[in-house]
Amino acid sequence: MDTNLLRIFADVANQPSFAAVARERAVDASSVSRAIAQLEAELGVRLFHRTTRTMALTEAGELYLARIRPLLDELERAREEVLSARTSPSGTLRLTASVAFGTVCLMPLVPEFRRLYPDLRLELLLTDDNLDLVTERIDLALRLAPSFRADLVGVRLMPTRYHVVASPDHAASLGPRLSPKDIRDMSCLLLNLPEFRTGWLFAKDKADDVVEVPVRGDIVISNVLALRDAALAGLGPTLLADWLVRDDLRAGRLVDLYPGHRVTATSFDTGAWLVYPSRRFLPRRTRLTIDFLRSKFLGMVAAAPA
Template sequence: MDLENLRIFIEVARRGSFAAVARDHNIDPSSVSRVVASLEEELGIRLFQRTTRHLTLTESGNLYLCRVDSLLDELEHARDEALAVSVGPIGTLRVTTSVAFGHKFLVPLLPEFRDLFPDLKLELLLTDTNLDLVSERVDLAIRLGPNIQIGVICVKLFNTRYRVCVSPAYLEREKYLHVPDDLRVHKCLLFTLPNFRSRWLFRDNNGTVSEVPIEGDVVISNALGLRDCALAGMGPALLANWLIDEDITQGKLIDLFPNYHVTATDFETAAWLLYPSQTYLPNKVRVMINFLKRKCSDCK
């Protein structure tokens, strides 16, 4: 039995679409359909119930999927371990993260990673949508926020924190920004998520938390855009340290309240590594995780 045909069957079952799997492999949907039909003929059972709008597993197909999915994982594991001894990690590693984090943090690391593992193909999916790791065939995701518990393996990469920052030009023009409550009378630059655009939370060194309502007439769905507007002197913005610490060091932005912890959601936030819960961790994923942990060992 052709293992590639089994992989195609599993992907069709997860995606629920011949066309989606065909796009993933850059082949014609009829080719995927023929693979499934050939497998059904070989097994002597119908794997999918097809209608004009839906593709669902039959009872037999679901039972077959449950068995071959784990078996294929074991075969992949055996192959992965054997190859790692002689040639190192191979195959295609699909990684996803947000647009801003990808551009600012991950992309600059890729040349070094590529030099270390030249036989490993990379697919980097930069999107602000949280992709489903299984249906989208994602090997590793980097997500930002409080602790994430969504049925996947979740490992902290490094802690993050937020800062309210402005450009020196804005602070020269709008001098009265001494305490967080002063933000009430300023037009802030806002992120599209509900909490980020209505109030920011401040915690002082004594642990006292205060809530400051904020308003603004510039709302942007991407952190890179917010940073650019802050650099241009358009107003205060709440941005993550990994995005703007370099700007603060260079004097391009000013941290308005360095003695406060600031957030729009939770004070304990981090960058997290997520991967599908499986019986083993593929070598290609392991080397990326170890690489990122090593590069982030000094991140604060």
């Protein structure tokens, strides 16, 4: 069987749209439709339910896709092994990250990555949804958490630390020598996650005693980039990760209200992780991307203030 038909079928199953696949392949939509019709004729089954507006896999189509995906993956790996002597990797790498982390920490690295690997097609899925790596056929994910799922392989890129920050003017209005308990009397800017909008945990540096302080606020925001903007505008104190506010703290645009404390909403042991579905048969482009990101984030950690 023509393996190109199988690849077209897998592409249509992922989209699912003849027109979208045709655009990616720079061909007419009719040729994609004919390829699917040819494959269905050879198999003697219908692979897609089609209407004027929707397209979905039939039960037979789902079974067939599950069987051929490993075959197509093996063919792609074999191709990469043959071409492994090339200076620059090729193919498509799909990487996902949260909107904020991707914008602040990942996008500044893309120009250099592009210069190093000009033949690699990069698809960045910046979303706050926790995408399934296998279902979405994602090669790598940048995740912010204390750990990651046991069925994934992970590399810790850097630890994260949280700070209670406010604009200089707002910080001055609060007075000196703040203690954690003072937070309960402030109108804070809150992230719209259950742990972040109810109470924050405080611990003195190099001390184990943890104090949980209730928080309240009239402004609740679902995006940390907007939350930082609100803090910069002097609307109140908020809890944000170091990677998001490091430059603002250095430049004096924000002030750390509790520099002698560790603060968090969930766990003090959190980090940025690079995770992927499997260590086995890792494509060369994925290995090179992992090495690139590890080196860059290691540099970020080394440059960060103690």
